[in-house]
Amino acid sequence: MPKPDELSPLWIVFPYIPKESIGWRMGAGDDYLNQWLEWWRTDFPADLKEGYQLRWPEPQGWLGFYASLTRRNTAPALDSKSGSLADATNCEYACLKCAHTFVIAISALEAATNLYPTRTDTCDHCLQRVGTGPVKCRNCGKSFELSFPHWHLRCDLAAGECPACGTSYLSACIC
Ligand SMILES: [Zn+2]
Ligand SMILES: [Zn+2]
Numbered sequence: 001m002p003k004p005d006e007l008s009p010l011w012i013v014f015p016y017i018p019k020e021s022i023g024w025r026m027g028a029g030d031d032y033l034n035q036w037l038e039w040w041r042t043d044f045p046a047d048l049k050e051g052y053q054l055r056w057p058e059p060q061g062w063l064g065f066y067a068s069l070t071r072r073n074t075a076p077a078l079d080s081k082s083g084s085l086a087d088a089t090n091c092e093y094a095c096l097k098c099a100h101t102f103v104i105a106i107s108a109l110e111a112a113t114n115l116y117p118t119r120t121d122t123c124d125h126c127l128q129r130v131g132t133g134p135v136k137c138r139n140c141g142k143s144f145e146l147s148f149p150h151w152h153l154r155c156d157l158a159a160g161e162c163p164a165c166g167t168s169y170l171s172a173c174i175c
């Protein structure tokens with residue numbers, strides 16, 4: 001049972017919504033997710049978080065969830081040679097895998113060109129890395145991951161080769 005001032009984990013309240021589901025982006029799932037994240041980040045004392053995680057271990061399918069919350073609190077890794085947080089701006093970003101939207105900090109250089117391939121920040125819903133996403137090979141149908149360096153500009157530029165069959169995947173720059 002949750003303590004009185006505590007919110008139960010997402011998977012307890014909505015056991016029928018899988019972690020990567022669109023159900024977290026609409027209706028009751030979306031409301032509770034936002035309420036829970038707000039509570040976790042601002043209202044829940046940091047020294048109680050470890051106990052909470054022990055009492056509510058992540059079930060199958062949610063592994064890495066708590067870790068992703070911690071990661072999100074740290075600034076994205078910005079390459080000191082090509083940009084700094086000093087000139088960073090916030091940018092609304094839609095996850096390439098689950099379409100969840102969230103805000104990322106980008107440097108002035110990234111705002112004008114490519115997202116750094118060294119970024120380590122991830123979607124807090126599905127843990128897909130920012131600037132990368134799954135694509136499907138048009139030849140063999142296998143899914144693989146590619147970089148989308150212009151995704152923050154709403155451009156789906158991507159290029160690569162299917163690791164299974166070698167067919168090239170190309171989506172031209174539209175920005
Ligand atoms: Zn996602
Ligand atoms: Zn293929």
Ligand SMILES: [Zn+2]
Pocket residue numbers: 150153155156157173174175
């Ligand atoms: Zn582009």
